[in-house]
Amino acid sequence: MRDGMRDGAAELGAAAAAALLLAWYDRHARVMPWRTSPADRAAGERPDPYRVWLSEVMLQQTTVAAVRAYFRRFTERWPTVADLAAAADADVMAEWAGLGYYARARNLLKCARAVVADHSGEFPDTEVGLRTLPGIGPYTAAAVAAIAFDEPAVVVDGNVERVVSRLHAVETPLPASKPALVALAAGLTPQQRPGDFAQAMMDLGATICTPRKPACGICPLWSLCAARAAGIAADLPRKSPKPAKPTRRGIAYVAVRADGAVLLETRPAKGLLGGMLGFVGSDWSEDPVPAPPLDAGWSPAPFAVRHTFTHFHLELTVHLATPPQTAAPTRGSFTPRDAFRPGDLPTLMLKVWQAAEPHLP
Numbered sequence: 001m002r003d004g005m006r007d008g009a010a011e012l013g014a015a016a017a018a019a020l021l022l023a024w025y026d027r028h029a030r031v032m033p034w035r036t037s038p039a040d041r042a043a044g045e046r047p048d049p050y051r052v053w054l055s056e057v058m059l060q061q062t063t064v065a066a067v068r069a070y071f072r073r074f075t076e077r078w079p080t081v082a083d084l085a086a087a088a089d090a091d092v093m094a095e096w097a098g099l100g101y102y103a104r105a106r107n108l109l110k111c112a113r114a115v116v117a118d119h120s121g122e123f124p125d126t127e128v129g130l131r132t133l134p135g136i137g138p139y140t141a142a143a144v145a146a147i148a149f150d151e152p153a154v155v156v157d158g159n160v161e162r163v164v165s166r167l168h169a170v171e172t173p174l175p176a177s178k179p180a181l182v183a184l185a186a187g188l189t190p191q192q193r194p195g196d197f198a199q200a201m202m203d204l205g206a207t208i209c210t211p212r213k214p215a216c217g218i219c220p221l222w223s224l225c226a227a228r229a230a231g232i233a234a235d236l237p238r239k240s241p242k243p244a245k246p247t248r249r250g251i252a253y254v255a256v257r258a259d260g261a262v263l264l265e266t267r268p269a270k271g272l273l274g275g276m277l278g279f280v281g282s283d284w285s286e287d288p289v290p291a292p293p294l295d296a297g298w299s300p301a302p303f304a305v306r307h308t309f310t311h312f313h314l315e316l317t318v319h320l321a322t323p324p325q326t327a328a329p330t331r332g333s334f335t336p337r338d339a340f341r342p343g344d345l346p347t348l349m350l351k352v353w354q355a356a357e358p359h360l361p
Helices: 002-028 038-042 049-059 064-077 081-085 089-096 103-119 138-149 158-167 178-188 194-207 226-230 347-359
Strands: 247-255 262-266 299-308 313-321 333-335
Touching: 002 038, 002 178, 002 194, 038 194, 049 064, 049 081, 049 103, 049 138, 064 089, 081 103, 089 103, 138 194, 158 178, 158 194, 158 226, 247 262, 247 347, 299 347, 313 347
Parallel strands: 247 313
Antiparallel strands: 262 333, 299 313
16 A cells, blocks of 8 residues: 555656646747647647657757757758658758758658658657657657657656756766656656647756756746755756767868869768768878878868867868869869858868868969
């Protein structure tokens, strides 16, 4: 009986938390171009699974502020999943430039094409079904299932981890605490309005239960928060120290002919910046091997370009050249200046161009 009483109390606590949070969300939900508002949901409007999926992929490792403009451009150019599936790879990669984590863009196309080819252009309406699509992992499947189809899937991103760790005063550092946080989030997820609940948790973490200086005084879950009661909310979630990132080096070759044509190549599909447009370069290692794409009297530029990826820092030495019209590169091809759009380059390559351009003839 005692266990039953404890289970009942936990259920009452979870129900109270969900009710408080949903009432707060109904009043304070953030307005997003991909989101169906609580009022519209109550009026019967259903979220578009395509827009939910696209936004969730874009938001991985990227801020809401950065994603808004990309999302609008994508949905204006490719308003349905069928439109995106029919798009040229190069066009999608160019529109994605600047969002980073470019494997997401490649998987975006694979997934859209699978939805069209294998599911008649309709996304599966369950978490299990969504997991069968290429490029959709546990988080994205849960988010789309909950938000688009109202399946009570457990949606746990960084914001949700923070809210749950504070609500339950979980002091085990991340990432070791992840399984416990997922289990606790599952206990909070209601059967009714699970999509709104998932978005409410995200909004709470983004606007009130923030990493630093959480605004506990206006939090709808203030009375239920164990970390607030213990005075440790700002200290949670704890995180294990990250190992130091190594530094790799490389060479980027920037060649511009007298007529303004720029030497560019499309990088291999696999690997960092896979499928993206960029400058020909060497390998990235502790001791890169020079690999100039043509004989053109290269000269090192008086600067280096630095960039940080998830697992390492990169320092590129830039070599400049003005090759003759007849030069035939062994890698890449010359793009006429009027067809070269620096904005189509990924962030690293755009840094290279912006640093090199003032030093070109």
